Amino acid sequence: MHDVWVAGADMTRIGRLSEPLADLMAVAAHAALRAADRERPDAIVVATMNPEEFVGDGNFASNVATHMGFADVPVLRVETATSSGAAALYAGFAQVASGLAHTVVVVGGEKMTHLPTPKVSELIGRSIDPYERSYGTTMPAFAALVTRALMSRHGVGEREIAQVAVKNHANGARNPLAHFRSEVTMDVVLESRMVADPLRLYHCCPISDGAAAVVLTSDRTTVRVAGIGQGTDALALRHRESLTSFRATQAAAAAAFGMAGFGPERVDVAEIHDAFAPFELISLEDIGLFPPGKAGSATLDGETALDGRLPINPSGGLKARGHPLAATGLAQIVECVWQLNGSVPRRQVSCSVALAQSIGGPGTNNWVTLLEAR
Amino acid sequence: MIERLAASRCPECGLVAAPAARWCPRHPIEMARTSVPGAGEVLSFTTLHSPPEGFRSPLHIALVELAGGARFICHGAETVGLRIGSWVAIEAVGNVYYFSHLGTLDRVRLFWSRAGHAGERMSAIARSLAKRAWKGRIRAER
Numbered sequence: 001m002h003d004v005w006v007a008g009a010d011m012t013r014i015g016r017l018s019e020p021l022a023d024l025m026a027v028a029a030h031a032a033l034r035a036a037d038r039e040r041p042d043a044i045v046v047a048t049m050n051p052e053e054f055v056g057d058g059n060f061a062s063n064v065a066t067h068m069g070f071a072d073v074p075v076l077r078v079e080t081a082t083s084s085g086a087a088a089l090y091a092g093f094a095q096v097a098s099g100l101a102h103t104v105v106v107v108g109g110e111k112m113t114h115l116p117t118p119k120v121s122e123l124i125g126r127s128i129d130p131y132e133r134s135y136g137t138t139m140p141a142f143a144a145l146v147t148r149a150l151m152s153r154h155g156v157g158e159r160e161i162a163q164v165a166v167k168n169h170a171n172g173a174r175n176p177l178a179h180f181r182s183e184v185t186m187d188v189v190l191e192s193r194m195v196a197d198p199l200r201l202y203h204c205c206p207i208s209d210g211a212a213a214v215v216l217t218s219d220r221t222t223v224r225v226a227g228i229g230q231g232t233d234a235l236a237l238r239h240r241e242s243l244t245s246f247r248a249t250q251a252a253a254a255a256a257f258g259m260a261g262f263g264p265e266r267v268d269v270a271e272i273h274d275a276f277a278p279f280e281l282i283s284l285e286d287i288g289l290f291p292p293g294k295a296g297s298a299t300l301d302g303e304t305a306l307d308g309r310l311p312i313n314p315s316g317g318l319k320a321r322g323h324p325l326a327a328t329g330l331a332q333i334v335e336c337v338w339q340l341n342g343s344v345p346r347r348q349v350s351c352s353v354a355l356a357q358s359i360g361g362p363g364t365n366n367w368v369t370l371l372e373a374r
Numbered sequence: 375m376i377e378r379l380a381a382s383r384c385p386e387c388g389l390v391a392a393p394a395a396r397w398c399p400r401h402p403i404e405m406a407r408t409s410v411p412g413a414g415e416v417l418s419f420t421t422l423h424s425p426p427e428g429f430r431s432p433l434h435i436a437l438v439e440l441a442g443g444a445r446f447i448c449h450g451a452e453t454v455g456l457r458i459g460s461w462v463a464i465e466a467v468g469n470v471y472y473f474s475h476l477g478t479l480d481r482v483r484l485f486w487s488r489a490g491h492a493g494e495r496m497s498a499i500a501r502s503l504a505k506r507a508w509k510g511r512i513r514a515e516r
Contacts, residue, residue, distance in 0.1 A: 122426035131393060132447045135470075136422060136429040144420035145437050152418075152458040197421040197453075234399040238437060238445035239391065243417060 004096045005221040006371065007103065008036025009337040011212035011330070014322035015179040016113040021048070021055050024211040025109040026068035028327075032213035033105060041215065042101040044075040047088035047108035047326040053123050054112050064107065081127040082275065083360030084108060085212065085329025086367035090228050092216045102218055109211030110325035120207050124325070127361035129236035140204060142237060142362045143276035144196035149243040150278055151198065158198070160296030162189040164277035165202050167305055168313050172320025174306075174347040179208045179322030203277040208322030212330035214337070220374075223340050226262075226353070227370040229255025235364050248366035249286035249357060256355075256368040257288075264288040267310070267370075268351035269339055271332035273359040274317040283357055284312065287368060311349045314339060332356035333369060340373040377412040377465050381444050392444035410442025412464035413476055417445065419453050436473050438462060448473050 010031035012024050019027070025046070033041070046061045057063055061077035080087040085108035092106040112120050125138040132142075150156045166186055172178035184202060192201040216225070231251030234240055241247065257263050267289060274280035284295040289310060298304060304312035315321045315335040318328060336354035338344045356369045382391050382405035384398035390410060391399070398405050419436035422429075434450040448464055448471040450456070455475070462473040 117424065118427045121424065122428070125426055135435055135447050135449055136425050136433045137435060137447060138422065138426050140424065141420055141422045141433075141435055144422070145418040145435070148420060149418040149458065194421075194423050196423065199420075236399065238447055239389070239399045243437070 001097045002099055002218045003220070004093050004216055004225040005219060006214060006223040006225065006333075006337050007038060007217045007219065007221050008032045008034070008215040009213070009334040010035050011177060011327070011334045012210050013177045014208050014210035014324060014327070014331065017111070017209040021051060021057070021109055021111040022064055022067040024111065024209065025064050025107050025213075028109065028211035028213040029068055029105050029107040032107070032215050036215035036217070038103055038215060040070070041073060041103045041105040043092075043095055043104045044070060044073050045088045045092045045095075045104060045106045046075060046077045047079070047084040047106070047330065048077065049079060049081060049084050049110055049325040050123060054110065054115065079326075080365040081361035082124070082325050083329050083358035083365055083367050084326035085331070086356070086358035086369060087230075087329070087360070087365070088326070089214060089330060089333060089369060090230065090367065092214075093225055093228055096216045096218050099218075104216045105213060106216060106330060107211065107213040108326040108328075108330040110327055111209045112207050112324070113209050117207065132236055132238065139275070139362065140196040140199060143279065144199045145237065146243055146282070147276065147278045148198055150282065154244055154293060156278065156281060156296045158190060159186065160281065160300050161203065161278045162186050163299050164274060164280045165189045165319055167299065168274060168317040168319040171306060171314050171347060172316025175316050175321060178316040178320050179206050180316070180320040199276060205275045205318035205323040208324045210322060210324035210327045210331070212327045212334050214330055214333050222373060223337050224372050224374050225369065226372040227256040227258070227260030229253065229257075229259065229368050231255065231366045233364050235361070237362060245282055245286050246359065246363040246366060248363050249283055249359070249368070252357070252366045252368040253287040256370050260370045260372075266353045267355045268353050269311050269314060269336070269349050270355040270357065271315060271335050272312055272317065272357050273328070274313060274319050275323055275359065277319065279359065280312065280317070283359070287355070287357060306347055306349060314344070314347045314349055329356070329358040329367065332358065333371070336371045340371055376463055378409040379412050379440070379446070379464065379471075381408050381410045381442065382406060383408045388443075390442055390444040392440060392446050408442075410440045410444050412440070413461065414438045414440035414446070414464070416456060416458055416460045416462055416473075418458060419450070419456055421453055436462070438464065438473060440464070446471070450474065
């Protein structure tokens with residue numbers, strides 16, 4: 001297996017954007033190629049979760065490649081619900097690691113803000129088990145069921161959960177590409193309107209547009225993909241063994257650390273899938289970055305803040321940077337690469353190993369990626 | 375009366391799925407048809423204030439562990455007084471399953487039908503009544 005290196009990474013601003021989806025993705029991909037100082041990739045991997053429903057276009061791999069002027073470059077599309085960007089990175093990684101391609105551009109994007117919220121909620125909710133969905137179970141409902149069990153069975157407090165949102169908004173305020181660039185107080189989070197009891201508005205990530213891209217190559221650069229792992233679980237919540245942890249994240253982390261040949265103790269910074277604030281606490285423990293039951297108090301104590309022992313979501317996370325579905329897994333990688341290259345103004349942390357974790361659907365197809373500065 | 379719900383059971387791991395599934399989600403094996411009593415313990419619940427297209431707000435959803443072992447997602451008329459660990463009955467209205475607080479008579483029937491020996495029956499009923507008294511205290515706070 002060849003070593004796989006990141007030659008370049010870039011992304012669009014995240015938020016309510018007016019450009020068409022193919023434009024956003026082409027802009028991100030060209031920017032990443034410029035950062036990589038490459039004119040042309042051997043292959044392209046495209047990630048979009050549901051362009052058929054969100055923007056009404058299909059055959060989206062060819063659509064994006066043609067739109068960016070690479071109609072003759074081999075292109076394919078990868079989809080694992082909300083973790084599609086991370087899955088696309090894996091597909092690109094496999095092409096380079098196997099020697100099938102020398103340079104691959106991986107680009108993910110989504111456009112959703114032009115649709116009404118109940119429609120977006122229903123479309124994202126299609127990644128949930130059909131029976132459970134027929135009862136109106138959306139992603140916020142799923143997250144609420146998990147959160148209530150977490151609070152009741154494991155004693156996680158509402159201030160611990162709210163602090164995740166407070167911290168990630170503070171980080172997002174330092175990120176000019178973030179959807180939300182304003183700080184919020186604990187009181188604002190705890191007094192925001194109830195979305196799915198016990199989850200409030202400020203516990204939930206926004207609906208966003210945006211795109212992100214990464215160029216992978218077998219040529220040595222400054223950042224190596226040290227490990228990449230996938231984990232899966234039953235589609236239906238009712239068939240899970242645990243309601244308060246995600247087996248898919250645990251399996252993905254074990255696979256990624258196994259490939260990298262080191263453990264969580266080497267991780268200096270992490271981008272975590274905080275689509276709902278409590279998911280950050282669950283994920284930190286699933287990955288092994290904090291012992292079971294400790295992530296909440298560590299967050300309240302500031303250990304995961306920018307100046308803490310282990311900064312989590314310096315970009316602002318899904319909560320503040322935003323969550324344009326298939327762009328998210330790659331936007332996390334972009335932040336990790338920028339952090340490892342020491343090129344982030346106002347929110348740079350000291351790091352040589354960065355971790356990105358992405359959750360697909362209701363925790364059914366999760367990914368952990370490890371990047372290392374060399 | 376406690377209804378019985380159609381379910382399926384994995385011959386390999388014993389997982390009970392409700393509603394019935396053709397294959398076990400954990401093993402590539404066809405499941406056998408069975409049924410489970412429509413009553414059980416609340417594992418978690420939520421009230422959705424921004425339901426998806428096609429549903430009215432507020433929408434009450436609970437995840438219930440049925441007495442037969444299967445876990446089950448269903449609707450409720452309300453969640454006031456509901457706690458994780460509360461016992462609820464499940465009944466079909468049309469084709470939609472709803473949970474509701476379990477009455478004393480239903481508890482007796484449920485444990486009578488489940489328990490094997492007379493001694494077990496009596497202690498199960500006693501446990502059930504004790505549990506109900508405890509829950510009743512919580513519900514009285516409404």
